[in-house]
Amino acid sequence: MTASEKTLSILYFASLGETLRTNSETLAVDNSVISVSDLIALLAQRGENWQLLQDKTTKCAVNQTIASKDQPLSHNDEVAFFPPVTGG
Amino acid sequence: MIRVQTEDFHLQTEYEQLQKHGHSGAIVTFVGSVRDFGGEGSFRLDHYPGMTEKVLEKIEQQANQRWDLISTTIIHRVGNLAAGDQIVFVGVSSRHRKNAFAACEYMIDILKTQAPFWKKEGDTWVDAKESDSEAADKWLSHSQP
Numbered sequence: 001m002t003a004s005e006k007t008l009s010i011l012y013f014a015s016l017g018e019t020l021r022t023n024s025e026t027l028a029v030d031n032s033v034i035s036v037s038d039l040i041a042l043l044a045q046r047g048e049n050w051q052l053l054q055d056k057t058t059k060c061a062v063n064q065t066i067a068s069k070d071q072p073l074s075h076n077d078e079v080a081f082f083p084p085v086t087g088g
Numbered sequence: 089m090i091r092v093q094t095e096d097f098h099l100q101t102e103y104e105q106l107q108k109h110g111h112s113g114a115i116v117t118f119v120g121s122v123r124d125f126g127g128e129g130s131f132r133l134d135h136y137p138g139m140t141e142k143v144l145e146k147i148e149q150q151a152n153q154r155w156d157l158i159s160t161t162i163i164h165r166v167g168n169l170a171a172g173d174q175i176v177f178v179g180v181s182s183r184h185r186k187n188a189f190a191a192c193e194y195m196i197d198i199l200k201t202q203a204p205f206w207k208k209e210g211d212t213w214v215d216a217k218e219s220d221s222e223a224a225d226k227w228l229s230h231s232q233p
Contacts, residue, residue, distance in 0.1 A: 084216030085204050086207045087205025
């Protein structure tokens with residue numbers, strides 16, 4: 001890892017994970033990725049399915065707490081994306 | 089107290105646990121069970137281990153801040169469940185029934201929209217319900233009971 005990178009652990013749950021065909025990955029990003037919205041923009045470049053991350057209904061949590069799109073990201077953060085919850 | 093588990097729970101046991109926490113005037117319990125929705129008659133409940141526990145603990149804390157309670161319990165099951173199975177337990181003990189009723193309803197309403205659980209019936213993921221978010225919004229728009 002160089003000084004200009006941070007490593008993120010990214011999780012995708014439920015229908016979102018199925019559509020993206022992955023439930024987790026470790027991703028090194030450069031310093032241009034400052035916030036959740038920067039990460040979403042980066043991932044959305046991967047293709048059509050990945051643009052689901054930009055959907056208003058897709059939720060995001062950072063380190064297991066619901067996060068807004070402007071939340072800053074730090075090295076080793078756990079970032080999770082998921083659809084609306086359906087428990088109970 | 090919160091628990092996330094695959095095993096079933098027993099109402100009497102949980103009721104007795106609530107009683108043990110001191111002389112309460114009221115105990116309210118809610119048990120959610122799986123509706124008979126036709127089709128395969130079963131589903132799988134996935135969750136986000138770690139975050140689920142954090143969210144449930146926060147819901148308990150918020151209920152205790154809002155109302156004068158003695159003890160609270162939230163139990164949520166995960167994994168494979170079938171019609172008729174118990175899925176969620178919410179229990180509250182308090183000196184007064186109004187607090188116990190309100191806190192119990194608050195916890196299940198908030199849980200349904202904030203705790204990271206997802207139901208999958210066969211090959212289909214269940215969509216979130218508008219009525220659930222309305223029930224939660226009712227509490228979030230009121231500052232105090």
